[in-house]
Amino acid sequence: MCGIVTAIATNNVVPVLLEGLRKLEYRGYDSAGLAVLSGELTRLRSAGRVAELAVLADQAGLSANIGIAHTRWATHGVPSERNAHPHISAGLAVVHNGIIENFESIKLSLQARGYVFESETDTEAIAHLIHSKLATTPDLFDAVRLATNELMGAYAIGVLSEADPFRAIVARRGSPLLLGIGEDGMYAASDTAALLQVTRKVVYLEDGDLAELRRDSYRVMLPDGSPVEREVHISSLSADAVELGQYRHYMQKEIFEQPQALGNTLEMIAGGGSISPLHFGARAPEVFDGVRRVLVLACGTSYHAGLVARYWLESVAGIPCTVEIASEYRYRKSVPEADTLVVVISQSGETADTLAALKHASALGMTRTLAVCNVPESAIVREAALRFITRAGPEIGVASTKAFTTQLAALALLTLSLAKINGRLSETDEADYLSALRHLPVAIQKVLELxxxxxxxxxxxxxxxxxxxxxxxxxxxxxxxxxxxxxxxxxxxxxxxxxxxxxxxxxxxxxxxxxxxxxxxxxxxxxxxxxxxxxxxxxxxxxxxxxxxxxxxxxxxxxxxxxxxxxxxxxxxxxxxxxxxxxxxxxxxxxxxxxxxxxxxxxxxxxx
Incomplete structure (x- = not known):
């Protein structure tokens, strides 16, 4: 939902920003915009597709070495140019993903101090709040840090200032954001796909992290201002993986990628592999031991995968299973039971409702948690005790296809692992199930021929x-x-x-x-x-x-x-x-x- 790209480099970053936004279009959006610094702050916005924004940038002959860009999915305020990001406060520009829950009180306070709001968004309140901090804290990084400490809700933000043209500041809590370390500059984005054009070296920011980007360096700090090191990863994604290729649409491409996606997901049982709790991590035998019931938390398509798994878990593994819509689960009084395995399912691993439900279940004492997810470094994966990465590859189409079928494969393995632990899986049955799982890619190919x-x-x-x-x-x-x-x-x-x-x-x-x-x-x-x-x-x-x-x-x-x-x-x-x-x-x-x-x-x- 929404997308951010930030870039500071030795060369013109406008093409990088626009291409990054194109790679983030799959996240869903209704407007787009960018702001760059080249002597002064220049902002372009469009209540339409990224292609329209690119035309505006070309007509303006836009060129700069530092900039931020954004695709917006409307939450506060209708889709319009006026509500599109970036939002500006006296030479300071901000892009933002997420929702600021206390923006109304912040807005009232800022209006009392003379700030004028031109949009209906919560993001404009962030821009004015950061600007207000600069009055007493002249350093942009510190101003962003102090402002974010007052924000309640979810955010990933990118910030530029005319008064500080040699760095960009980014921060995150609840919404995904990662850094890209390039040969010619530093970058940040909501998704690795946006940065494959310039680098595969990425740093995943943790909740609460802030980062300063300069052309040849970066630093990450915690909300209290103390420095912190985050591991540099080499992304396994390739630029080709997010290209359309011979297909008319990404959805068609991803439907036809399912034999390969299932084969990759089930690689551990190829050949002589057998059913094992270790498919779910080194701690799985300990976590699975004594599990008496399963609670599945998910939304949308992932919820449907959980419903299928309920039939499997109860009929094959003999374990009672409840499946709940994650957005409803934490808002009712439930009865926690410590011997429950909580399974959360998410394609992105950043689904806000599912992440909140996982944290709620853990807070209730249900700490036997398993994430079934397609993104290894996502928030849900980091939060869960165990994880199963589905290896579907990047899924660009909004309507989930290969993520769903690989989730089903993971849940089938979970069912069989629990059945084996409970003594409900004979050697003959195990061999038959393994044969069926290994044959799935071939069987899927036959369906595609229809x-x-x-x-x-x-x-x-x-x-x-x-x-x-x-x-x-x-x-x-x-x-x-x-x-x-x-x-x-x-x-x-x-x-x-x-x-x-x-x-x-x-x-x-x-x-x-x-x-x-x-x-x-x-x-x-x-x-x-x-x-x-x-x-x-x-x-x-x-x-x-x-x-x-x-x-x-x-x-x-x-x-x-x-x-x-x-x-x-x-x-x-x-x-x-x-x-x-x-x-x-x-x-x-x-x-x-x-x-x-x-x-x-x-x-x-x-x-x-």
């Missing part, structure tokens, strides 16, 4: 305004994920139900204009699902059924069947969701929506 048939389906119902998704058992969450994908990127209103719930209300919506998409694996609930599908046909509803081989659901008028390549038992949800991802993608293409950057949404949700 794309032409799925595309034809998308053409048929993309003109509809509503859709209903049905599933049963462990495929009900997959129906939920399919509905989420369709509404995210095609803007077709879609809902998902456990198929047995049809007659308890949703059946009233079914008619010839309400397509019904059903997930129909050849499992123990298939006959029940067939009865539910008959209920739809009896009301004139048109069915689109993703059926396993052997499901024996005949195609007829109003009943369209797509046969999946093979039945995959416990791991069947992984295959079925890929078909639903393709369906949503092609429906969005027909409707002409912005597939990778759907309206009103952000990739990394770093505010509550």
């Amino acid at each position: 794309e032409p048939q799925i595309e034809a389906w998308a053409q048929r119902f993309a003109s509809k305004e509503h859709a209903l998704f049905l599933g049963r058992g462990r495929h009900w969450p997959i129906a939920m994920e399919g509905a989420l994908k369709l509404k995210e990127i095609s803007y077709i209103h879609a809902e998902a139900y456990a198929a047995g719930e049809l007659k308890h209300g949703p059946l009233a919506l079914v008619d010839k204009d309400m397509p019904v998409i059903a997930v129909a694996p050849a499992d123990e609930l298939l006959e029940k699902l067939k009865s539910n599908l008959q209920e739809v046909r009896a009301r004139g509803g048109e069915l689109y059924v993703f059926a396993d081989a052997g499901s024996e659901i005949p195609e007829s008028e109003g009943v369209h069947i797509l046969h999946m390549p093979e039945h995959y038992g416990m791991l069947s949800p992984v295959l079925h969701v890929i078909a639903l991802q393709l369906l949503s993608y092609h429906a969005a293409l027909v409707k002409g929506t912005d597939v990778d950057k759907p309206r009103n949404l952000a990739k990394s949700v770093t505010v509550e």
Whole structure:
């Protein structure tokens, strides 16, 4: 959510700032802007895409050795040029990600001192607050430090000042920010992808850190002003990993990267590997010992992964599992139990609600925590006792695809590890599960080969305004994920139900204009699902059924069947969701929506 790029170098940084913003577009935004120092402070802003900002910069002939840039996702104030960042206070410019919870009291105090506000944002209060500190603390670094000590909420900020043109100041709490160490300068950004153009050497700032950037040096300090060393990492990402390549959209690219992503995630069991708690870290045997229940905390797509895992954990490992929406969990009184394994799931590892829920669970005494995440140095990974890095690679499209399926792979390994610890996994079963996991990339590739048939389906119902998704058992969450994908990127209103719930209300919506998409694996609930599908046909509803081989659901008028390549038992949800991802993608293409950057949404949700 939002993106920051800061640069100070020996060469012109404007192209670096703009390219960095382009690489951060996936995070979601509705306006963009930049400010540079070249004798005086120059600011450009656009209530639109980064491409529009680049045109303005080109028309202005902008060139400078130091600058800050930002993409904004509106929180305080409507999307507009007036509310776009950077915000200025008498020659001082600020960009900011996050939400300042006490900005209204800060604003009132500053207005009483004569400061005039031109926007509706909380960020402008930061700019004026820092400027006010300069009256008694002439050093810019100290002024930023004192100002951030008064801020409540989440922030990552970049600061420039006309009066101090040879350095930039950055700070973070709650929102991600990292430094880039280049040969020609120093940089900061919300995401490594923005800096791959200039360096792979990065420093991940911790909560509360402030950093001063000069052309040939940097220093990091704590909120009390004391210096601190942070480790320099060499990013494993390559510039090619975040390029579109042969694909039309990042979402399409990431759907088709899933065989490789699953192979990478499951590398530890390739060949002669076996199921082991050590997949989750050296302390895992100690943490897993005595676990009597599992609590999964997640949001959005990751929440759906947790719902699938609940079926696995209870049926295979014999462990009770509760799955909660992270944004709701910490706002109700719950009953903590020390023998609970708390599993938090997040693609970015910076999801504000999930991070807060993890901290809340730990504060309640539930310290057996595991993070399933795609970003090794993220806040959630650092906070948890154990971690499993999914190795999906960078996911640029806002609608999650390969992050979801690699989360499912991680949760399947967790299920089998706990089952083995509990004596519920025989050698024969372990061998069968390992074989199925190793075969997943091949099975996924076969599903991807169904794309032409799925595309034809998308053409048929993309003109509809509503859709209903049905599933049963462990495929009900997959129906939920399919509905989420369709509404995210095609803007077709879609809902998902456990198929047995049809007659308890949703059946009233079914008619010839309400397509019904059903997930129909050849499992123990298939006959029940067939009865539910008959209920739809009896009301004139048109069915689109993703059926396993052997499901024996005949195609007829109003009943369209797509046969999946093979039945995959416990791991069947992984295959079925890929078909639903393709369906949503092609429906969005027909409707002409912005597939990778759907309206009103952000990739990394770093505010509550």
